[in-house]
Amino acid sequence: MSPRFCIACGTELRPREVDGRSRQVCPECGRVSWENPVPAAAVVVRRAREVLLCRRIIEPYAGQWTLPAGYQEVDESIESTAVREVREETGLVVRLTGLIDVFTTPDDPRKPSILVVYEAEEADGELVPGEECSEVAWASLDALPRDIGFANNRIVLERLRKGETRTW
Ligand SMILES: [Zn+2]
Numbered sequence: 001m002s003p004r005f006c007i008a009c010g011t012e013l014r015p016r017e018v019d020g021r022s023r024q025v026c027p028e029c030g031r032v033s034w035e036n037p038v039p040a041a042a043v044v045v046r047r048a049r050e051v052l053l054c055r056r057i058i059e060p061y062a063g064q065w066t067l068p069a070g071y072q073e074v075d076e077s078i079e080s081t082a083v084r085e086v087r088e089e090t091g092l093v094v095r096l097t098g099l100i101d102v103f104t105t106p107d108d109p110r111k112p113s114i115l116v117v118y119e120a121e122e123a124d125g126e127l128v129p130g131e132e133c134s135e136v137a138w139a140s141l142d143a144l145p146r147d148i149g150f151a152n153n154r155i156v157l158e159r160l161r162k163g164e165t166r167t168w
Pocket of ligand 1: 007008009010011026027028029030031
């Protein structure tokens with residue numbers, strides 16, 4: 001979904017070749033509308049063989065279970081994003097314990113993103129579903145709900161179920 005107007009001066013953008021591909025460029029001020037994936041973080045909060053899942057009430061994947069996750073704000077580190085999203089969506093304060101994987105995510109219809117998946121343990125707080133969830137619950141890796149949203153969430157959980165790890 002490309003922008004139509006220049007965010008600097010409001011002029012209608014026109015396609016022009018820049019750095020080897022067609023990009024939306026402002027004919028007035030020359031500003032290029034660079035389009036890049038957005039960084040996001042997801043967290044596997046673990047309690048032995050249980051993981052913390054949220055049931056979403058917003059699209060995409062409304063009604064399905066997902067790992068707590070969200071987009072990085074411009075003024076925070078990706079680690080802070082991970083901790084903040086868990087707190088907002090589940091009420092728990094967590095401590096990150098490892099990096100599980102990094103995905104280029106094609107199945108988020110809102111925008112292309114890079115999903116950094118962390119592992120974490122709970123440190124404080126109590127379970128309270130956030131505004132974007134109807135429920136938060138611990139789920140056993142051996143009895144996961146069938147309706148898990150996002151392909152990368154399913155990949156991560158299946159790997160953890162089998163005891164496979166991937167470290168970078
Ligand atoms: Zn402009």
